[in-house]
Amino acid sequence: MQRQFGQSRLAMSWADRALIALLLGLIPKVRDRRLSLLVTSGTILRWRRDILRRRWAAKSLPKGRTPARRNIKALVLRMAKNNEHWGYRRIAGELAGLGIKVAPSTVWIF
Structure with a gap:
C-alpha cells in the first residue's frame, strides 16, 4: 500500500483498521518495532479501543419495544x-x- 499510494495519507475503512489491528496483534513486540508501518503503534492501540468500544456499545443497546409513557x-x-x-x-x-x-x-x- 505504501508503494501504491506513496507518502500520501490513506483513507482506511473500519474493516481495514480491524484487520490491520488483528494482524499486528499476532506479530511479536520485538519484531513490531523493526517494521516500518503505515501507522504508529499508538494509532493501532486507539483502533483496538474504538473496536472494543463499538462492540460493547452495540451490546448495551436496549432490546425490544420501549415502554410507553x-x-x-x-x-x-x-x-x-x-x-x-x-x-x-x-x-x-x-x-x-x-x-x-x-x-x-x-x-x-x-
Whole structure:
C-alpha cells in the first residue's frame, strides 16, 4: 500500500483498521518495532479501543419495544372510558390528530 499510494495519507475503512489491528496483534513486540508501518503503534492501540468500544456499545443497546409513557397510558385509558364504542385504531388515530405518535398495537396493549 505504501508503494501504491506513496507518502500520501490513506483513507482506511473500519474493516481495514480491524484487520490491520488483528494482524499486528499476532506479530511479536520485538519484531513490531523493526517494521516500518503505515501507522504508529499508538494509532493501532486507539483502533483496538474504538473496536472494543463499538462492540460493547452495540451490546448495551436496549432490546425490544420501549415502554410507553405513563401519561400516554392514562390518556389512552381515559379516552377508552369516555368513548366506549371506539376501538384501538380510532384511539390511535385521535392521538395522532393531537400530535402524539402511538402505534395502534401500543394502544391495543392497554
